[in-house]
Amino acid sequence: MKTKQHNFSKLAERLKSSMIRELLKYANMPGAVSFGGGTPDPETFPRHELSKIASEILEEEYKYTLQYSVTEGDPQLINQILILLKRIYGIEGLSHENILITVGSQQALELLGKVFIDSGDYVVVGDPEYLGAISAFRMREPRFVVAKFDEDGPDIDMIEQKIEEIDRAGEIKKLKFIYVVSNFQNPSGVTTSLEKRKALIEVAEKYDLLVVEDDPYGVLRFEGEHVPSIMKLGGTDRVILLNTFSKILCPGLRIGVVVADKSIVRKMVLAKQGTDLCSPSLTMRLAARYLERYDVLEQIKPAIELYRKKKNEMVRALENYFGDIKGTKWTNPNGGLFIWTTLPEGYDTMEMFKFAEQNKVFYIPGEAFRPYSEPSSSMRMSFCLPSVEEIHEGVKRLRTAFDQYRVSRGMK
């Protein structure tokens, strides 16, 4: 029987299966320790409260919860988002027209791509960078302007230098925005410093650019001081802020938030109309009623405490098992879900992966987070799901894998 060869679009021909998905295929096998996944612990979700509210709003508000919503999102959830923006960021003075609710942050990234990026346009991203942003933007065929993401945020000098080149080439209008995950970046765990946030806004002002600040992890701070958001510093004229309820509440509701200038929100609403018409009314209203009745920032405190403890354990384990390897380093994040561990120069965590797999320990090689795939000596290690015991056991196995890899390469 012949198999029909479909005549896909060029975009479809470029779409590849996620490297992470392939790598983590065996991460759930018995006895394995996985530092791979970045999903929150389901035990931290307020299931009893959500169960009760869902039952109520389906009985009493069915005319809303089971019907189409408006594309902009549930107005009652937007009310709650405006309150949270004030509480979390100290951002005030915004109205409903500044907010769009999306199906997770991923949709916000995709809609941003639609409303800003034409084929050949430029977008500034980090190395390493959040993979979901790269894949959303990539569908619109931009050229990525890649700047090193250091231990205090993006390399501003490198960004300025590359922007200058684009400006000299007369293409500055094609540079659409600078993308940055401002707090506890996925994958590096790095928080961009206040100085660098200000510098980013200066660069944006100088070249009349937008900054897209993505902040899914900011509320998961377990130590150190809150750093003012780029949006708070730069305002909606200069900054688009993305957020999500996936880490503060739970991912299953798929609720992302765009905070932006009204004209940008308007365009994104039109793009969303053609993309999925509207988000599910039920999940939006569920989040709205939850936020009305409970203090979500109080509710996540135990989760934050849990992550803090696990992060410290992972740092201790790394000190124990990798402290003697000269040139090895790791970030020590003040929040979020990830530690970024870098092996000495010349090592390749993708090559090492098969040794790790043999030792039943999993991580994500740094290569997965580079806008243009290149070998990397770094790896993302998530501490949110494994137990404390698993963290120590996993890092121990990682050292074994590292030693085996070293021997196989003839390195000492």
Add this chain to the structure above:
Amino acid sequence: MKTKQHNFSKLAERLKSSMIRELLKYANMPGAVSFGGGTPDPETFPRHELSKIASEILEEEYKYTLQYSVTEGDPQLINQILILLKRIYGIEGLSHENILITVGSQQALELLGKVFIDSGDYVVVGDPEYLGAISAFRMREPRFVVAKFDEDGPDIDMIEQKIEEIDRAGEIKKLKFIYVVSNFQNPSGVTTSLEKRKALIEVAEKYDLLVVEDDPYGVLRFEGEHVPSIMKLGGTDRVILLNTFSKILCPGLRIGVVVADKSIVRKMVLAKQGTDLCSPSLTMRLAARYLERYDVLEQIKPAIELYRKKKNEMVRALENYFGDIKGTKWTNPNGGLFIWTTLPEGYDTMEMFKFAEQNKVFYIPGEAFRPYSEPSSSMRMSFCLPSVEEIHEGVKRLRTAFDQYRVSRGMK
């Protein structure tokens, strides 16, 4: 204070506010009768059952319902979809890899656009056509090949002739698919005849094309015989079937379904990964458990009976108030939510709209459903939401508006 001029993409510059939204702005004013909206009656939604299930699955299945899902969709809902495909269409032998769950049918249309359409490609659509499909496809910049949509479905001769032209120009590889809403089309209410379904497959075979069959309304048949689906006739090698739970269950869950060849589903899954990662687990599992416990095809029978009655009333009202206007006609659909009324040649339902508005009656001018905006003497009239009394009153007002419009134009 200066307002920042944003440097949007070409796509964003093309995005316009929905004409329907603008037209129906005042449709909810007191005393108005609206035939505009196409949303189902919320009283037909099984809210008690859904309320109970939601409460249960949030308590007991929170590890799934509040967590990220896989991009393909809830496997338990896919099980139920496979059962429904057999019951509704007699389609058997498909597996999980043939199914993708989307955020409403709108997302299915958008993902189809992504995986098939490059700028300048051809897509065959009807005149009139479902607006959501046009706007989803348009984001990928196709050229629409428009064929008249007659009272028994698409004008096959016109389609063949236009395809031949494209073939002669050596561009047949750029023709990606023929799109058709097979049952009770939105806006016309027309069901494509069995002969035309077969003819569509023949054309598709001859030129090695795909047919996209969109069938949101098929289950809402209130009279006449089931017509075999194009998918049933042509199989997954030739046909992609789109469906939705918006009309069979409720729109608020935002659950669409793609049934297609595995390689197509695979590409659409990859496109969905970059688009919104995954659909909300809660709404998918809610639908799955509902379908397991209740017979959805039994449950919608009262709704179908209601729609049948209202459709008959609207036809009666049209006979009463427009029976004497020579050259006026209306479809008499066997299901769905819409009647398509056409005024005598030379009339323009967009021009007439302001008279209707003055008389507090609302409809959607046919122009809204043309792939390339052109005046139309037709209008879409939805009978699902107004009461029987409102239907008669509304059609009466429509006649008044028509008479006023006629006078204003100096026509008799």
